[in-house]
Amino acid sequence: MTDIVVGNSDKLKPAVEEALKSAPTQHQRLLDWVREVAALTEPETIHWVDGSQEEWDRLTSELVDAGTFVRLNEDEFPNSFAAFSDPEDVARVEERTFICSSTREGAGPTNNWVDPEEMKATLTEKYRGCMRGRTLYVIPFVMGHLGAKDPKFGVELTDSAYVVCSMRIMATIGQDVLRTMEEKDAFFVEALHSVGAPLDEGQDDVAWPCNPDKYIVQFPEDRAIWSFGSGYGGNALLGKKCYALRIASAIAHDEGWLAEHMLILKVTDPQGETHYISAAFPSACGKTNFAMIEPTIEGWKAEMVGDDISWITFDDEGKPRVINPEAGLFGVAPGTGWTTNPNAMRGVAKGNTIFTNVALTDNGGVWWEGMTDEVPEHLIDWKGQDWTPDSGRPAAHPNSRFCTPIEQCDIVAPEYSDPDGVPLSAIVFGGRRKTTVPLVSESFDWNHGVFQGATLSSETTAAAKGQVGVVRRDPMAMLPFIGYNAGDYLQHWVDIAKKYGEENMPKIFYVNWFRRTPDGGFAWPGFGENSRVVKWIVERLQGTAGGKETPVGIVPNVEDLDLTGLDADPKDTEAALAVNVDEWKEELPGIDEWFEKLGDHVPAEVKEQRDALGARLDG
Ligand SMILES: Nc1nc2c(ncn2[C@@H]2O[C@H](COP(=O)(O)OP(=O)(O)OP(=O)(O)O)[C@@H](O)[C@H]2O)c(=O)[nH]1
Ligand SMILES: O=C([O-])CC(=O)C(=O)O
Ligand SMILES: [Mn+2]
Numbered sequence: 001m002t003d004i005v006v007g008n009s010d011k012l013k014p015a016v017e018e019a020l021k022s023a024p025t026q027h028q029r030l031l032d033w034v035r036e037v038a039a040l041t042e043p044e045t046i047h048w049v050d051g052s053q054e055e056w057d058r059l060t061s062e063l064v065d066a067g068t069f070v071r072l073n074e075d076e077f078p079n080s081f082a083a084f085s086d087p088e089d090v091a092r093v094e095e096r097t098f099i100c101s102s103t104r105e106g107a108g109p110t111n112n113w114v115d116p117e118e119m120k121a122t123l124t125e126k127y128r129g130c131m132r133g134r135t136l137y138v139i140p141f142v143m144g145h146l147g148a149k150d151p152k153f154g155v156e157l158t159d160s161a162y163v164v165c166s167m168r169i170m171a172t173i174g175q176d177v178l179r180t181m182e183e184k185d186a187f188f189v190e191a192l193h194s195v196g197a198p199l200d201e202g203q204d205d206v207a208w209p210c211n212p213d214k215y216i217v218q219f220p221e222d223r224a225i226w227s228f229g230s231g232y233g234g235n236a237l238l239g240k241k242c243y244a245l246r247i248a249s250a251i252a253h254d255e256g257w258l259a260e261h262m263l264i265l266k267v268t269d270p271q272g273e274t275h276y277i278s279a280a281f282p283s284a285c286g287k288t289n290f291a292m293i294e295p296t297i298e299g300w301k302a303e304m305v306g307d308d309i310s311w312i313t314f315d316d317e318g319k320p321r322v323i324n325p326e327a328g329l330f331g332v333a334p335g336t337g338w339t340t341n342p343n344a345m346r347g348v349a350k351g352n353t354i355f356t357n358v359a360l361t362d363n364g365g366v367w368w369e370g371m372t373d374e375v376p377e378h379l380i381d382w383k384g385q386d387w388t389p390d391s392g393r394p395a396a397h398p399n400s401r402f403c404t405p406i407e408q409c410d411i412v413a414p415e416y417s418d419p420d421g422v423p424l425s426a427i428v429f430g431g432r433r434k435t436t437v438p439l440v441s442e443s444f445d446w447n448h449g450v451f452q453g454a455t456l457s458s459e460t461t462a463a464a465k466g467q468v469g470v471v472r473r474d475p476m477a478m479l480p481f482i483g484y485n486a487g488d489y490l491q492h493w494v495d496i497a498k499k500y501g502e503e504n505m506p507k508i509f510y511v512n513w514f515r516r517t518p519d520g521g522f523a524w525p526g527f528g529e530n531s532r533v534v535k536w537i538v539e540r541l542q543g544t545a546g547g548k549e550t551p552v553g554i555v556p557n558v559e560d561l562d563l564t565g566l567d568a569d570p571k572d573t574e575a576a577l578a579v580n581v582d583e584w585k586e587e588l589p590g591i592d593e594w595f596e597k598l599g600d601h602v603p604a605e606v607k608e609q610r611d612a613l614g615a616r617l618d619g
Helices: 014-021 028-041 053-065 116-127 161-170 175-183 239-255 287-291 342-349 446-454 486-500 527-542 570-577 581-601 604-618
Strands: 045-048 069-071 081-083 097-099 135-143 152-158 188-194 215-219 224-228 258-260 262-268 274-280 301-306 310-314 320-323 328-332 354-356 359-361 401-405 426-430 440-442 457-459 471-473 507-511 548-550 553-555
Touching: 014 028, 014 045, 028 116, 028 135, 028 152, 028 188, 053 069, 053 081, 053 161, 116 215, 116 224, 135 161, 135 175, 135 239, 152 161, 152 239, 161 239, 161 328, 161 354, 161 401, 188 239, 215 239, 224 239, 239 258, 239 310, 239 486, 258 486, 262 287, 262 310, 262 527, 274 287, 274 527, 287 301, 287 328, 310 486, 328 342, 342 401, 426 446, 426 527, 440 527, 446 486, 446 507, 446 604, 471 581, 486 581, 486 604, 507 527, 581 604
Parallel strands: 045 135, 081 354, 097 215, 152 188, 188 224, 274 426, 426 507
Antiparallel strands: 069 081, 135 152, 215 224, 258 310, 262 274, 262 301, 310 320, 328 401, 354 401, 440 507, 440 553, 457 471, 548 553
């Protein structure tokens, strides 16, 4: 962190000096950086995270003593804990998230930007003394496989033990990572995090320390992350959105690959043929559920490779391969239940899980809306208040989460841990739209698919602070996660096909599980029934399924979908599939406005697709 105005080394506490002397590494850049951060932030001591079970046991016990964690009933939820955040620290904060490229244009029109020198100066003052009374934890981590050809290392420095425990679930961390990093003298992403709540002499701590002034800052050229003020999920577990999406997308742009907000699903058809599909849906729009789908159709099998992030690379022949760089699931709790997502429930029930902002049951378990059909008579809600079904408010926060190791899920595909990843057959885009967008369509070609992704729209959810239910454009479900200019990002998508050959590119599809009927209900039952759509997608790849050409892509006729045993009104299915030219014409001004906002970096190839759509709608 060469640019930081260094702190005062005289302020290093004896325990900090000691920890620096006995550091379990010779990696000089790491040692220098830790010393520099310690001098600035003035922690009481430093702990080098080794990732061991003993360390987890000790930290979780300390978190219980501190009131941050409630240990759950061991019979139902072994080795599991519930945490409750400050009510103002419950989700990602997009308006406080910055891409500090060297120029404003580098960050583009969709990101908040501040000059990097100015931001570093501001944050240096925020960080000064911010870890007083706390421990500075050093978490060496790798996103993806430690045995990969070019492992993507990071080190998170944090003053939050909650973050350490969560990172142990979400990424590969600790001693082995540190040793490999050292052996390779490897580059690592510097990821600095503080909750921004120093403790003065004698001051009591609170259960969820944080700071009302939050900064989630990426420096894409430096490949560095500075996060301040929040302890929550995507703001604080820096390997996830900050690294594996924002920083990684910038790296991927330079290196010729894709870092995307996509689950990875493995599907095996009744003949035993396997396909891997990545799907990009915005936050809280169904990725985790789709990744864990239980097919309702005979003979089809689904397994999960990933539920949130895809790194797509291209092999020597230009064929796409995909890995999930994460080791855990950070899933939305509400709506995840024994009927909608039994695979998630079984995984979580094995224990070793951290729940955040769910409700507590009277026997030391957890509950959230949609977990069971039966609603408990009494709970302690996520704010610590007594709750009954007539309380008139949700018991769990709408963005409450479970954080659980992916390998605990029964349906994780064994090749999940293959450092070379799996071959990618199809990419699916999807959003949450009450109207207009059909249940599924296939794009005409790569650039048409890129256009569909570029104009993807979705109603906002509780996963980010702000108004819920507003339609916004969310390119490739990456709006809050593109680490550079969004127009350049779209150009990168166009260029990838030119570079590796359109014939090698995965086929692109666009889905919408959330269309409504006039009476307000969902037109399509969703969840496990989405396997019928998966079947159509796979059969399109195999060239066996029918479909009709519409202005927005190839859409199945009702009879092209396998609806055997589906408990739904055929009229609703028809409505889910409908392409209404007038509705689509109403989309065009929004698309034009969107491209105007993106400015002159929007690729000509994508603009041409807008005109072609207009012509097809008129035709
Ligand atoms: N109606 C309907 N709702 C769904 C479907 N799939 C998921 N949902 C609901 O959408 C919400 C979010 O689902 P998730 O699978 O957790 O979304 P996600 O994309 O993984 O969210 P993040 O982890 O925030 O990125 C939950 O309340 C689900 O119950 C579906 O097929 N139909
Ligand atoms: O990042 C988070 O806090 C949770 C998450 O997965 C998302 O919002 O997409
Ligand atoms: Mn998810």
